[in-house]
Amino acid sequence: MDFLTDSQIKELWDKVLKDITEHISSIQLYKQDDTFLGETCTVQTTFEGGYNATLFLCADTALFTRLAQCVLQSETVSQQDVEDFAKEYFNIICGHIVAKIFQAAHVSSRFSIPDFCTGRIIPEDKGKIRFVLNYKSNCNEGIQLIHQNSALEKSNA
Amino acid sequence: MAKKVMVVDDSRIVQLQLQNILSDTDYQVIACCQNGEDALKMYDEVKPDLVTMDILMPGMDGLQTTRLLLEAHPQARVLMVSSLAYDDTINEANNIGAKGFVYKPFDKEQIISSMDKAFSEA
Numbered sequence: 001m002d003f004l005t006d007s008q009i010k011e012l013w014d015k016v017l018k019d020i021t022e023h024i025s026s027i028q029l030y031k032q033d034d035t036f037l038g039e040t041c042t043v044q045t046t047f048e049g050g051y052n053a054t055l056f057l058c059a060d061t062a063l064f065t066r067l068a069q070c071v072l073q074s075e076t077v078s079q080q081d082v083e084d085f086a087k088e089y090f091n092i093i094c095g096h097i098v099a100k101i102f103q104a105a106h107v108s109s110r111f112s113i114p115d116f117c118t119g120r121i122i123p124e125d126k127g128k129i130r131f132v133l134n135y136k137s138n139c140n141e142g143i144q145l146i147h148q149n150s151a152l153e154k155s156n157a
Numbered sequence: 158m159a160k161k162v163m164v165v166d167d168s169r170i171v172q173l174q175l176q177n178i179l180s181d182t183d184y185q186v187i188a189c190c191q192n193g194e195d196a197l198k199m200y201d202e203v204k205p206d207l208v209t210m211d212i213l214m215p216g217m218d219g220l221q222t223t224r225l226l227l228e229a230h231p232q233a234r235v236l237m238v239s240s241l242a243y244d245d246t247i248n249e250a251n252n253i254g255a256k257g258f259v260y261k262p263f264d265k266e267q268i269i270s271s272m273d274k275a276f277s278e279a
Binding site: 020023024068071072073080081084085087088091092093094095096098099102103108110111113 | 167168169170171173174177213214215239240241242243244245246261262
């Protein structure tokens with residue numbers, strides 16, 4: 001993936017993650033050196049095409065719950081609502097990433113429909129991790145994005 | 158009388174969001190489908206005035222679904238609602254015959270104004 005530098009890709013993810021979160025909820029995310037998470041869940045997707053990567057977005061369940069409450073405009077949200085929201089939230093973020101990569105480098109990419117699981121999923125092969133972004137919300141909820149180079153990209157490198 | 162809207166989106170959250178947003182407007186969600194195949198089957202049954210169409214869905218994507226839907230029902234009004242908002246996708250949606258493109262995440266004003274526009278251009 002030589003069409004964008006590491007720093008540009010990182011900046012792209014940082015901006016999209018913060019902008020989308022603020023747009024849907026007015027919740028601001030603040031960058032941290034490290035994030036200590038409590039009860040968590042993770043959404044994951046894989047990009048293919050020009051941009052090859054696997055992304056893990058792990059967050060305090062409380063943050064996803066608060067975001068889901070904002071989007072659904074309801075104080076009461078079920079566990080299923082939180083799961084469905086987390087997948088849609090990541091889906092939107094990934095869509096914007098694809099659009100921005102296309103605008104910046106005229107490279108087409110696609111991504112798989114995000115998978116959800118409870119708990120914190122950490123990539124098995126830590127050697128493939130390209131970068132990690134850590135944030136805290138204004139209510140001290142943590143969220144972490146792990147960017148892993150895909151097998152395809154590794155073999156092309 | 159409210160205009161009938163069919164929502165095609167694999168996300169239950171988007172379906173709920175649109176039902177909430179449109180509840181006190183001139184539009185009413187009368188059917189929701191989670192994929193393109195179901196949308197093609199259900200269109201004849203519910204005969205909506207407007208269809209909102211996601212792009213990335215399991216199975217047939219929203220662009221292909223729109224293509225097939227408009228081949229079978231050239232009068233159908235389809236509004237794309239997706240986060241895949243870049244030139245290639247938007248141009249393809251326009252070429253197929255979609256009536257507009259709403260970027261996710263959307264708000265009430267954007268949705269209503271795009272729906273109104275889809276009807277005013279008809």
